[in-house]
Amino acid sequence: MENFAMLFAGFQTVLDPVNIGACMLGAILGLVVGAMPGIGSLAGVALLLPLTYKFNPTTAIIMLGALYYSNMYGGSFSAILLNIPGDTPAITTALDGYPMAKKGRPGQALVAANLSSFIGGTIGILILTITASGLAQVGLMFGYAEMTVVLLIAMTSISWLIGENPIKGIVITMLGILVASIGMDTLSGVPRYDFGNIYLLGGITFTPFVIGCVGFAQVIKLVNERKADEEKRHSEEQKVKLSIRGSLLKGHDFRRILPPILRSGVLGTFVGVLPGSGATTGSMVGYAMQKKFKSEEPMGTGAIEGIAASEAGNNAAAAGAFAPLLALGIPGSGTGAVLLGGLMMWGLNPGPLLFDTNPEFCWSLISSLYLANVFTLLVAILIIPVLINILSVPVKYMIPIITCVCIVGAYSTSYSMYGVVIMFISGIIGYLLEKNGFPTAPMLLAFVLAPMLEENMRKAFIASQGKLGIFVNSPLKLVLLAIFLVLVLTPVVKSILRKVKGSNTKAAV
Amino acid sequence: MNMKKKLLSLSLAAMMTVSLAACGGASDINENGEFNPTKNITWICTSSAGGGSDLFTRKLSEIMTNEKLVNDQTIVVSNETDGAGEVGRNKIATMKSGADYNLLTFNSGDLMPMVDNTKNRAENFRILAIMAVDKQLLFTSETAAEHKTDYAKAGGDLTDFGAAIEAAKNGTYVVIGGSKGDDIATYNALLEELGLTQDQMGYITYDSTGDAITAALGGNLDFVISKPAAASQYVESGDLTPTLALSTERFTGNLADAPTLSEIGDYENVEKPVWRGVAAPAAMSDEAATYWSNVLGQCAESEAWKEYLELNQLIDEYKATEEATQYVADFQADYLASKEG
Numbered sequence: 001m002e003n004f005a006m007l008f009a010g011f012q013t014v015l016d017p018v019n020i021g022a023c024m025l026g027a028i029l030g031l032v033v034g035a036m037p038g039i040g041s042l043a044g045v046a047l048l049l050p051l052t053y054k055f056n057p058t059t060a061i062i063m064l065g066a067l068y069y070s071n072m073y074g075g076s077f078s079a080i081l082l083n084i085p086g087d088t089p090a091i092t093t094a095l096d097g098y099p100m101a102k103k104g105r106p107g108q109a110l111v112a113a114n115l116s117s118f119i120g121g122t123i124g125i126l127i128l129t130i131t132a133s134g135l136a137q138v139g140l141m142f143g144y145a146e147m148t149v150v151l152l153i154a155m156t157s158i159s160w161l162i163g164e165n166p167i168k169g170i171v172i173t174m175l176g177i178l179v180a181s182i183g184m185d186t187l188s189g190v191p192r193y194d195f196g197n198i199y200l201l202g203g204i205t206f207t208p209f210v211i212g213c214v215g216f217a218q219v220i221k222l223v224n225e226r227k228a229d230e231e232k233r234h235s236e237e238q239k240v241k242l243s244i245r246g247s248l249l250k251g252h253d254f255r256r257i258l259p260p261i262l263r264s265g266v267l268g269t270f271v272g273v274l275p276g277s278g279a280t281t282g283s284m285v286g287y288a289m290q291k292k293f294k295s296e297e298p299m300g301t302g303a304i305e306g307i308a309a310s311e312a313g314n315n316a317a318a319a320g321a322f323a324p325l326l327a328l329g330i331p332g333s334g335t336g337a338v339l340l341g342g343l344m345m346w347g348l349n350p351g352p353l354l355f356d357t358n359p360e361f362c363w364s365l366i367s368s369l370y371l372a373n374v375f376t377l378l379v380a381i382l383i384i385p386v387l388i389n390i391l392s393v394p395v396k397y398m399i400p401i402i403t404c405v406c407i408v409g410a411y412s413t414s415y416s417m418y419g420v421v422i423m424f425i426s427g428i429i430g431y432l433l434e435k436n437g438f439p440t441a442p443m444l445l446a447f448v449l450a451p452m453l454e455e456n457m458r459k460a461f462i463a464s465q466g467k468l469g470i471f472v473n474s475p476l477k478l479v480l481l482a483i484f485l486v487l488v489l490t491p492v493v494k495s496i497l498r499k500v501k502g503s504n505t506k507a508a509v
Numbered sequence: 510m511n512m513k514k515k516l517l518s519l520s521l522a523a524m525m526t527v528s529l530a531a532c533g534g535a536s537d538i539n540e541n542g543e544f545n546p547t548k549n550i551t552w553i554c555t556s557s558a559g560g561g562s563d564l565f566t567r568k569l570s571e572i573m574t575n576e577k578l579v580n581d582q583t584i585v586v587s588n589e590t591d592g593a594g595e596v597g598r599n600k601i602a603t604m605k606s607g608a609d610y611n612l613l614t615f616n617s618g619d620l621m622p623m624v625d626n627t628k629n630r631a632e633n634f635r636i637l638a639i640m641a642v643d644k645q646l647l648f649t650s651e652t653a654a655e656h657k658t659d660y661a662k663a664g665g666d667l668t669d670f671g672a673a674i675e676a677a678k679n680g681t682y683v684v685i686g687g688s689k690g691d692d693i694a695t696y697n698a699l700l701e702e703l704g705l706t707q708d709q710m711g712y713i714t715y716d717s718t719g720d721a722i723t724a725a726l727g728g729n730l731d732f733v734i735s736k737p738a739a740a741s742q743y744v745e746s747g748d749l750t751p752t753l754a755l756s757t758e759r760f761t762g763n764l765a766d767a768p769t770l771s772e773i774g775d776y777e778n779v780e781k782p783v784w785r786g787v788a789a790p791a792a793m794s795d796e797a798a799t800y801w802s803n804v805l806g807q808c809a810e811s812e813a814w815k816e817y818l819e820l821n822q823l824i825d826e827y828k829a830t831e832e833a834t835q836y837v838a839d840f841q842a843d844y845l846a847s848k849e850g
Contacts (some may be wrong), residue, residue, distance in 0.1 A: 046558035046588075137654070140653075140723070140728075142727070143657055143727055143728070143729045144724075144729065184593050184622075184626075186689070188714070189693070189714070191626050198596055198599055199591055199592045199596060201627075203593075329743075330719055330723045337560070338557075338560075340719070341558075341560055341561075341563065351745075352743060353746050354742075414589070414591050415588070416591050416596070462711050462713050463657070463684050463729060463730075464659075465682050465708070474657075
């Protein structure tokens with residue numbers, strides 16, 4: 001209860017006109033920044049940070065918090081409309097969002113995404129409010145061995161994306177792991193596959209890689225497969241359906257998305273708390289879990305449940321990531337690290353004492369998340385009718401526009417042409433792969449998860465001097481391992497059972 | 510069409526004249542041979558925005574601007590992180606034109622990977638100043654809810670590093686964590702002094718000290734290497750206990766309880782100072798180098814800088830260009846020698 005009293009005190013601070021203004025500004029900027037591919041929350045917060053040095057710390061963190069937060073909404077726009085994830089947490093949103101938009105339901109896809117973000121985020125913030133510092137302790141319980149198993153669980157989601165040809169799926173997953181291993185080995189500092197090129201010492205940057213594989217590959221496909229008359233028909237078809245009323249969710253749709261939102265909301269919050277895993281892991285785990293539940297349409301073909309699971313997961317994780325940041329001074333993600341730098345710049349000492357020494361600051365931040373959440377939802381819903389018109393733009397105009405967006409996004413990750421080069425190369429490779437029946441989604445997931453898995457597993461082995469026992473010596477690890485084994489073995493056991501049954505019935509006949 | 514072409518060539522010519530005038534650097538060095546900037550200054554920081562190096566860079570540029578030390582020119586901080594920072598460093602090392610207007614934040618943590626992975630050496634830069642020095646300590650987390658390491662499980666005393674050394678010698682594995690770069694070098698020096706191998710006392714590398722402290726708080730490490738600033742809050746809250754000063758003398762304040770290595774056994778003290786400095790292209794003119802060294806000296810004297818040092822618990826150790834160059838050269842030689850050894 002004490003937490004809620006503090007929260008209300010926080011609201012009083014936030015409802016100061018200056019702070020409301022800062023919150024709104026942050027929310028709108030976050031939405032815009034999130035919608036632009038390449039410029040994720042990390043770049044957004046980093047760019048705005050110097051501007052906020054003149055503010056008082058509470059106003060500054062309210063603005064940056066709102067920006068970070070609303071960013072998770074914006075990422076879904078380009079993912080659904082253009083199949084270019086606005087930022088990395090939206091990769092899984094694109095998997096179902098874009099097919100759904102293609103089916104003529106772009107408005108509903110966007111509304112579903114934003115509503116899921118809102119509810120998922122609210123769940124995250126509520127959990128954050130109630131448990132605050134307790135939540136951070138949960139994160140600490142996860143050592144390398146636990147994280148290794150969590151990541152193995154997350155990796156099982158790759159198998160669902162592999163598609164019809166398992167061999168091709170495995171090949172592409174391996175390719176993702178191989179590309180991810182380029183650059184400096186984080187544990188020993190030894191360069192891998194750099195071929196004497198100093199750019200490659202830093203590895204393949206993720207954002208340009210994704211923009212290329214997904215976005216630019218799309219452009220090449222459009223150029224190659226464009227047929228003028230088809231295009232015309234297509235755009236006419238679209239026009240009919242793109243109305244505001246058509247964007248509203250029907251009761252049936254709402255009932256479809258609610259369970260995945262609730263599941264992903266809770267799960268995402270905890271994923272956000274875990275060390276080193278941010279919103280991206282949140283949406284991936286949420287999406288992977290949804291695969292285990294029934295969806296009305298198969299996942300990956302435009303199932304609204306997939307959008308909901310992914311978007312609720314990333315917003316909840318974004319909220320969860322604030323727990324270790326505020327309670328322990330531990331950034332849960334790259335963006336968290338930048339926020340932490342900001343805290344120090346404002347003269348605050350982030351760490352275990354922050355809640356005690358600067359309660360006003362902490363609680364204002366948490367209450368501003370509520371405000372930012374409501375505000376972003378309103379803005380997002382209002383601009384959806386405008387945004388869906390993008391889809392009725394003829395392909396011949398879309399090609400140069402998307403190309404520009406891809407270039408700008410790739411450039412802005414490190415403000416250099418290196419990103420653009422990566423984007424073009426991975427775009428061409430992505431197109432060729434897709435054309436030959438290799439799905440690119442497993443490659444992207446492997447690219448994100450494999451380095452984290454490698455790092456945690458190697459740390460576990462260093463800590464235990466190479467003993468496998470470190471993965472089974474506590475109840476938490478055993479439970480996680482059991483979940484992993486159930487996930488992996490269920491299909492195997494099922495197929496064996498089916499065979500046994502089959503032979504039994506044959507024998508009976 | 511012809512008209513257009515003419516216009517185009519005319520405007521091109523105009524642009525070239527303007528840019529030539531801007532590059533005609535003669536005007537920024539006066540008859541007394543003194544440099545005074547007449548253009549914007551670019552300051553490359555090879556770490557991402559918001560981190561320690563970035564704050565260091567922005568603080569210095571802010572002081573230069575506020576104290577009107579740079580002739581009212583704008584300083585643009587540019588975070589160039591490609592190739593783990595090597596691209597930005599190489600750009601400065603090989604820069605020929607505009608060398609007087611480019612600065613680089615250059616730390617010990619930048620030098621070591623650079624020397625390891627590229628052909629660039631400290632000599633390829635002009636070292637303008639060392640602005641601050643930092644030292645490290647070993648900390649431990651007694652209060653972790655669950656200790657997961659072999660040493661702690663075997664009942665080892667986490668607050669006594671001397672006991673940990675004995676345990677390691679007798680076959681109990683002790684694990685230390687820290688960030689990449691500076692901390693690894695210190696760990697290696699410590700290991701060498703103790704005569705242990707990494708199979709007796711292992712090291713886990715983290716992306717940042719913050720991550721390493723997180724691991725220690727979770728009971729995943731026996732000891733964590735950190736600079737005072739990053740650990741300060743945790744010491745105050747009782748979550749971390751300082752156990753060994755990696756320094757030739759004890760620290761002060763709430764870190765005073767940690768003994769140095771020579772106090773706990775028959776060892777030499779291990780101290781690997783971590784420095785933060787400013788460099789420039791080797792091609793920078795002598796006049797400009799003198800100018801920048803002076804400006805940095807004035808920054809080091811300013812109140813705002815003293816405040817920054819205090820907030821980050823850095824040791825005030827300004828070294829002007831000559832002394833700094835020697836210092837960095839020695840540091841590099843030491844490092845290369847330790848690599849061979």
